[in-house]
Amino acid sequence: MSQKLALLGGAPVRTRPFTSWPVFGKSEEKRLLRTLRSGKWGRLHGNEVAEFENRFAAAHGCKHGIAVVNGTVSLRIALMAAGIRAEDEVIVPPYTFLSTASAVVEANAVPVFADIDLDTFNLDPKAIEAAITPRTKAIIPVHFAGQPADMDSIMTIAKKWKLIVIEDAAHAHGAIYGNCPAGSIGHLGSFSFQSSKNMTSGEGGIIITNDERLAESCRSIHSCGRIPGGLWYEHHVISGNYRLSEFQGAILNSQLDRLEDQTTRRDRNGRYLAARIGKLPGIHPQKRPADCTRHSYHLFMLRIDAQKFGVPRAAVLKALQAEGIPCSAGYVVSLPQQPLFQNKAFGPYLPKVSAKLDYKKTRCPNSDLLCREQTIWLEQSIFLGPRKDMDDIARAFEKIYENREALRTSKASL
Numbered sequence: 001m002s003q004k005l006a007l008l009g010g011a012p013v014r015t016r017p018f019t020s021w022p023v024f025g026k027s028e029e030k031r032l033l034r035t036l037r038s039g040k041w042g043r044l045h046g047n048e049v050a051e052f053e054n055r056f057a058a059a060h061g062c063k064h065g066i067a068v069v070n071g072t073v074s075l076r077i078a079l080m081a082a083g084i085r086a087e088d089e090v091i092v093p094p095y096t097f098l099s100t101a102s103a104v105v106e107a108n109a110v111p112v113f114a115d116i117d118l119d120t121f122n123l124d125p126k127a128i129e130a131a132i133t134p135r136t137k138a139i140i141p142v143h144f145a146g147q148p149a150d151m152d153s154i155m156t157i158a159k160k161w162k163l164i165v166i167e168d169a170a171h172a173h174g175a176i177y178g179n180c181p182a183g184s185i186g187h188l189g190s191f192s193f194q195s196s197k198n199m200t201s202g203e204g205g206i207i208i209t210n211d212e213r214l215a216e217s218c219r220s221i222h223s224c225g226r227i228p229g230g231l232w233y234e235h236h237v238i239s240g241n242y243r244l245s246e247f248q249g250a251i252l253n254s255q256l257d258r259l260e261d262q263t264t265r266r267d268r269n270g271r272y273l274a275a276r277i278g279k280l281p282g283i284h285p286q287k288r289p290a291d292c293t294r295h296s297y298h299l300f301m302l303r304i305d306a307q308k309f310g311v312p313r314a315a316v317l318k319a320l321q322a323e324g325i326p327c328s329a330g331y332v333v334s335l336p337q338q339p340l341f342q343n344k345a346f347g348p349y350l351p352k353v354s355a356k357l358d359y360k361k362t363r364c365p366n367s368d369l370l371c372r373e374q375t376i377w378l379e380q381s382i383f384l385g386p387r388k389d390m391d392d393i394a395r396a397f398e399k400i401y402e403n404r405e406a407l408r409t410s411k412a413s414l
């Protein structure tokens with residue numbers, strides 16, 4: 001006999017909170033105080049950011065790291081360093097955070113959306129090939145939720161068409177594709193350290209690369225166009241001050257110490273939960289290809305087929321929350337459908353080509369379907385707890401399935 005749903009007056013599966021975020025401790029405190037007392041608060045004077053850049057790059061299989069103020073600016077700097085010119089085209093997925101595409105516009109280039117795969121939620125290589133034109137100069141694959149995109153196919157396409165690949169690894173700290181850390185496979189990799197991310201300093205970002213010339217260019221652009229050996233007031237390229245502060249560097253050094261252990265835990269828990277709830281009719285956790293050696297589970301993402309599960313997403317979300325499971329629908333509007341793109345509200349960017357662009361004609365049905373009715377997200381910190389936490393989440397899904405008739409016909413689900 002199944003228990004009554006919490007939404008319908010029963011007892012919730014879970015009353016205790018899950019692991020809260022951010023996780024921090026004595027190590028962050030020590031480094032922050034040391035930075036404070038040193039009086040060296042800017043990147044130009046202290047060692048924290050420099051140390052972090054070296055350690056983060058090395059931990060992700062790269063020689064160079066350039067820390068910047070966030071994971072949006074990192075994408076734009078990467079595009080500029082890669083030589084993207086006005087009105088070049090850059091292929092991006094439609095199912096991602098705004099920045100993957102807005103950074104392209106802010107580099108005065110044209111985002112071209114290629115649809116994602118309905119199982120992996122990452123860029124579909126076939127859609128990339130179909131989107132290539134003589135103006136295409138780069139691809140920005142996103143390792144969505146922390147699962148590496150199909151980088152073998154993407155790098156093969158890039159080689160064939162001589163395209164730059166900038167990995168948007170904002171979700172993928174510590175994720176591994178085959179033997180390669182996410183972010184180290186393309187020409188450049190970009191990460192975010194914004195509050196929700198798997199490592200955080202409140203705000204922040206980094207670009208990593210193994211290419212000496214690209215690294216030099218990123219470094220120059222991130223610091224007012226200065227060059228090594230140049231005068232302080234000598235500026236070589238259009239840019240600004242995008243340097244990270246030493247306080248952020250201090251926190252990030254401590255966060256990096258925690259990353260390996262946290263990523264292992266998230267991956268273990270995420271894999272377990274996917275195996276358990278994937279058995280329920282109509283529940284499709286992000287499909288994990290064999291080459292995803294480690295998923296960083298910035299998000300645990302699944303899609304729900306309401307017909308097979310028996311209840312629409314909105315009701316499932318309500319019922320999960322009532323059972324004590326924090327969750328959301330994630331993006332409810334696919335990027336090309338956002339007013340920004342529909343209205344081409346690009347400010348001073350893309351002055352010539354804008355009139356010819358029409359995002360109303362963009363077709364990304366898989367992304368639309370996920371946004372409109374299918375996705376459910378659970379956030380990364382939930383996956384830092386013990387296996388018992390996963391059992392609670394799985395039980396909540398099972399309970400909802402067992403009570404699907406009662407839920408579907410109840411006013412409480414509206």
Ligand SMILES: Cc1ncc(COP(=O)(O)O)c(C=O)c1O
Nearest residue numbers: 070071072097099170192193194
């Ligand atoms: C996929 C993706 N790319 C880029 C960013 C931008 O990072 P930031 O918020 O640090 O600018 C985010 C942030 O949410 C993201 O999710």
